[in-house]
Amino acid sequence: MLAIPVLAAVITIAWAADADIYLESIDKKFFNSLNKIESIFKTWFPKFSFSTEYHIENYQINSLNNESYGLLYSGGLDSLSSYIKHKKETLSLISIWGADIPLNKTKFWDKVKYKVTQLAEMDDIKCYFIKTNVREMMNENLLNKTYLEGEDTNWWLSVSHGLILTSLTSLLPIKTLIMPSSMDENEKVPHGSDLFKFMDYRWADSSLIYDCNLSRHEKIKYLLRGNTQYYQFLRVCYTQFQDYNCGMCEKCLRTITGLLIEGIDPNKCNFKVKNGFLDLIKYYLSNNIILLHSEIAAWEDIQNNIPEESSIEFSFGLKNLILMIIIIKRTIKKEYF
Numbered sequence: 001m002l003a004i005p006v007l008a009a010v011i012t013i014a015w016a017a018d019a020d021i022y023l024e025s026i027d028k029k030f031f032n033s034l035n036k037i038e039s040i041f042k043t044w045f046p047k048f049s050f051s052t053e054y055h056i057e058n059y060q061i062n063s064l065n066n067e068s069y070g071l072l073y074s075g076g077l078d079s080l081s082s083y084i085k086h087k088k089e090t091l092s093l094i095s096i097w098g099a100d101i102p103l104n105k106t107k108f109w110d111k112v113k114y115k116v117t118q119l120a121e122m123d124d125i126k127c128y129f130i131k132t133n134v135r136e137m138m139n140e141n142l143l144n145k146t147y148l149e150g151e152d153t154n155w156w157l158s159v160s161h162g163l164i165l166t167s168l169t170s171l172l173p174i175k176t177l178i179m180p181s182s183m184d185e186n187e188k189v190p191h192g193s194d195l196f197k198f199m200d201y202r203w204a205d206s207s208l209i210y211d212c213n214l215s216r217h218e219k220i221k222y223l224l225r226g227n228t229q230y231y232q233f234l235r236v237c238y239t240q241f242q243d244y245n246c247g248m249c250e251k252c253l254r255t256i257t258g259l260l261i262e263g264i265d266p267n268k269c270n271f272k273v274k275n276g277f278l279d280l281i282k283y284y285l286s287n288n289i290i291l292l293h294s295e296i297a298a299w300e301d302i303q304n305n306i307p308e309e310s311s312i313e314f315s316f317g318l319k320n321l322i323l324m325i326i327i328i329k330r331t332i333k334k335e336y337f
């Protein structure tokens with residue numbers, strides 16, 4: 001069991017770079033899962049060598065007899081809405097430092113940790129914090145350049161994050177791990193946790209629920225909206241590590257737009273929306289700053305949910321919301337889609 005997180009950290013690099021694996025023992029179910037992942041990756045990553053030889057002395061069958069559910073939780077829209085959806089289970093939150101928040105961002109991590117703890121205390125549930133230096137040990141730029149194709153792909157997101165984040169939880173007393181993600185029917189580039197859609201991923205007697213049945217906007221619409229006590233925990237921004245959400249980057253603007261369309265005041269969700277917001281969003285759209293395919297698909301998702309007529313009340317003084325929605329709808333439709 002102890003070897004699971006370590007093997008998960010190095011195995012994708014071994015598959016790519018023609019390295020062999022030497023181990024005293026490994027959990028048998030996890031090893032079987034790796035074999036299935038390898039066969040999926042063979043169709044995703046044509047530059048990998050896939051000639052790794054395994055020198056493993058023992059394959060162990062483990063039984064942990066855990067009962068509870070755990071949720072990989074970052075505070076983002078996916079994980080917060082998964083939490084709202086699954087909170088009736090005996091659920092623990094699991095937050096990982098060293099994944100999206102670098103280890104040298106101590107103050108910001110403390111802020112995030114405080115919020116996670118606050119949520120856990122509010123609902124009287126457990127939370128676990130894991131610290132990992134796994135990303136500091138990989139040369140992701142070199143791996144991107146050597147083994148991946150296309151500007152939308154990167155090692156962490158496309159290859160390794162699903163396997164690494166899940167494996168880090170393998171030593172917690174959790175039977176069923178929930179990994180939140182968003183449904184994206186139009187996804188064109190590999191996404192390193194979507195492999196869990198196609199396989200039964202497990203170790204010992206544990207199992208995984210890959211929670212990706214709704215799009216990002218549907219999550220705002222069906223899960224977040226109305227659950228006002230959870231608005232204060234939303235954190236979607238990864239471009240900076242000072243504020244909970246910067247309110248300026250593409251992802252923040254996209255989330256703010258989605259919230260507005262559903263009548264949720266973004267200022268209650270850790271955003272600071274001021275009157276210049278409309279101009280900024282128009283600038284992004286009209287200067288083609290939304291470049292990545294996944295981002296365009298996410299805007300299309302919002303566009304599909306723009307009501308033809310809206311009676312949304314504004315609670316924060318942004319009086320021309322309806323006008324903004326119409327502007328975005330026209331801009332996206334005519335110029336970019």
Ligand SMILES: [Zn+2]
Pocket residue numbers: 236237238239245246247248249250251252
């Ligand atoms: Zn941001």
